[in-house]
Amino acid sequence: MKRPTSFDLAAMAGVSQATVSRALNGSALVSADARRRVMDAAQKLHYKVDSNARKLRSNKIQTLAVLVLEDMENDHGAINPFFVPMISEIIKYAGQKGFELVISLQQESNNWGADYCISRPAEGIIFLGSKDFETYAENFQGYNHADDNWVVWGLNRTARGKVCVVSDNEGGAFDAVTHLIRQGRRRIAYLGKFSGDHWEFIERYQGYCRALHDAGLPFDDALKVDCALTLDDGAAAAGKLLDTGVAFDAIFASTDIMGIGAMRELTRRGIAIPGQVAVMGFDDLWVCNTVSPRLSSVRQDTTTAARVLVDSVAALIEGHEITTTRIPTQLVIRDSCRTV
Amino acid sequence: MKRPTSFDLAAMAGVSQATVSRALNGSALVSADARRRVMDAAQKLHYKVDSNARKLRSNKIQTLAVLVLEDMENDHGAINPFFVPMISEIIKYAGQKGFELVISLQQESNNWGADYCISRPAEGIIFLGSKDFETYAENFQGYNHADDNWVVWGLNRTARGKVCVVSDNEGGAFDAVTHLIRQGRRRIAYLGKFSGDHWEFIERYQGYCRALHDAGLPFDDALKVDCALTLDDGAAAAGKLLDTGVAFDAIFASTDIMGIGAMRELTRRGIAIPGQVAVMGFDDLWVCNTVSPRLSSVRQDTTTAARVLVDSVAALIEGHEITTTRIPTQLVIRDSCRTV
DNA sequence: TTGTATGCGTTATCAA
């Protein structure tokens, strides 16, 4: 029971293989009668075009790859929830633009690096990931060349002259903290990751600092807490803040997860949100709506990001020059902060 | 600047193209010297094997497709969060088993149906989706044949003799409700979807009924609330329950999202959870950990599900017979319910 | 409008 080929169709339809190909591709150069016979035969034989042969022959259908580099530092061992709507949109948008999409999740035991270096399943690659990209770039010597079409999300520090797409982290943080200040908060704690190569967090911290500075507020190092990326880390950070006894009336968490963890600890200790302490997150994950009070946040526009990523790779494939794109963020105010 | 082929490599390395192929595929039938020269040339030319040609010639590397049929009935306009860890695991596991993976999200404007009928980008297909599958099956006449390798997640009612993989919804619901009863709850409301073709919900409802029956508890139709799939629907359902004035001391929500929405409404009206009302969800989404109190739930084992799905398609591709698999669920008790 | 013939870049089968 072998798969039927276009020759089998041709035989059954009583035409040449070339005509089968034309009919299947909707060419105008085929009579209505022949087309119908071909289609009937295709139906009968359950014929499907072999995608590999088609792509090999006509370099028309492009394939993109999405490589997700996860640090798996989060609670549930799964993919970073931030990437979910982004990947989803990449899939949709790439489909609209006529690309086929291959997805791969990095995994320790899985040397996709070697695979992707030696073989080329895609004309262009989109890298998503919060993990230190530099390490990978070095392993991927094959990808450090101008003839490879790849685009990186959000890790501009390590992009080494390559195109990247990234949110305006500094501006988003600035807006968020400025909002808290306008609502009357004066002692705003910052929760963020200072170790590692998470450049986004540095930018967010810079936005925090600029907002304080522009408002003429003093900077207090005791309000700056190093915090890893899980819920528990966020809770621990809030706990540490409370334990030190330093006064604060707001928390700006550099990710929603940290913020939600912090809220959990505040609530546990009987501190009212936003009554005593306002909380602001970053990312605008969907979970912001499920916690109570609902968490205010800085939305990263994953829809636009996804489209820019795809468009950028597409442009690279076509040989165009592309530059890094900064995507604006948007403040989303919910119950977790209000005017004092 | 054309892509180098294996012939270019051969020329540079001073060997035949056949030797290049052997070297690249790690054949033992190639001298160490030749292998080194080939590898060096590959490095210099940034050579990558053309995956299409390779797959065309050696029908070795199989490709699987994941088709996500979403009803987009959720708040977020994005993919159902339940599928996220599942897709993630499918990607990982399929990769481990040597499959390439193509993913497509159903979208109204996007007639992937036609595409997937006429072309065959994959040897096997995994359907995920809560949408009425029957409609699609009809559009996919090409897929209603024994020579197509596809597996469906969770929609056994419409699988029409095809293989499907599904959680033990009835048993999971039974366990959950039985747990509530053992904790002393007597008036347990059921929130679920009764319209449409969501067969899972019927099964969960059956489990609920059986648990009541086995415990000798009376069945009260006023405790059964029709509820759609969003947070707001869950909240509305809880509100309706409260407004009717019917007494209840627990809610079994047939999805976590409904349950979280219900919790929001209960909290808003000052009803203590689990003090006055215990709440139990279904799915064990990650968000169960972020809400307060943390939501108890029935875990669907998405990891196992993903692996069974991949294994099933793989088996079909190899020509084996496969039967439907029921995957056990697991009760996860958190703060939202406790003994009265 | 149709058919013939060629090539896409591999892997696999021979014979050397």
Add this chain to the structure above:
DNA sequence: TTGATAACGCATACAA
């Protein structure tokens, strides 16, 4: 151990 050479299944230039 290597090198010619033949497929793989399709799309397309060219001839009819």
